[in-house]
Amino acid sequence: MQIQRGLYKGQKLQRAATSSIRPCTGRVKKSLFDTLLSRIDIDESRVLDLFAGFGNLGFEALSLGAREATFVDQDRRSLSSITTTADKLGLRKEARIVRHDVTRFIALAPEHSTYDIIFCDPPYSWPDYEGLIALIFHKPLLAQGGWLLIEHDARHRFTELPEYAFHKEYGNTVVTFFTPTGACS
Structure with missing residues (x-):
């Protein structure tokens, strides 16, 4: 697992020895960043990486x-890996690393905390995707003109949600894009 573009292209991300973390594949990451770059200027953006795992998406955005990128996860091994990568790349000031339950982090976030890009990659067995999406938009954590990307399996569809913009399918993996206004692709 490595950074694909930008300043840190080719740099490998630290991984912990665990099978409980399902990182975004290189093919999916390339496609979603191609899509994002055609819609938003990532330069100087504020990024939130929820269920961060090894920080694959947040570090790509920093590159x-x-x-800045805020990485939220409750697994100590994940956060240790993110910290090691941030140190290796000299990004400790830009990388805010938070050990917290994601829903509690969102609920406790200050009202003025907004992000231009939110990556959200919960376990495929997550029991309430719609509730998680509603919580993010209710807070509101996403800046106007920003994008929320949720990675999930093909069982879930969110086309009826008002913030839904479009989705991309990669076999059993789907990434759904949301905006505050639900602007179509």
Whole structure:
């Protein structure tokens, strides 16, 4: 697992020895960043990486010029890996690493905390995707003109949600894109 573009292209991300973390594949990551880059300027953006795992998506955004990335996960091994990668790349000031339950983190976030890009990659067995999406938009954590990307399996469809914009399918993996206004692709 490595950074594909930008300033840190080719740098490998630290991984912990665990099978409980399902990182975004290189093919999916390339496609979703191609899609994002055609819609938003990542340079100087604020990024939130929920269920961060090894920080694959947040570090890719930092490599492309994001101002800061907040990585949220409750697994100590994940956060240790993120910390090691941030140290290796000299990104400790830009990488905010938070050990917290994701739903509690969202609920406790200050009202003025907004992000331009939110990556959300819960376990495929997550019991309430719609509730998680509603919580993010209710807070609101996503800035106007920003994008929320949720990675999930093919069982879930969110086309009826008002913030739904479009989705991309990669076999059993689906990434759904949301905006505050639900602008179509």
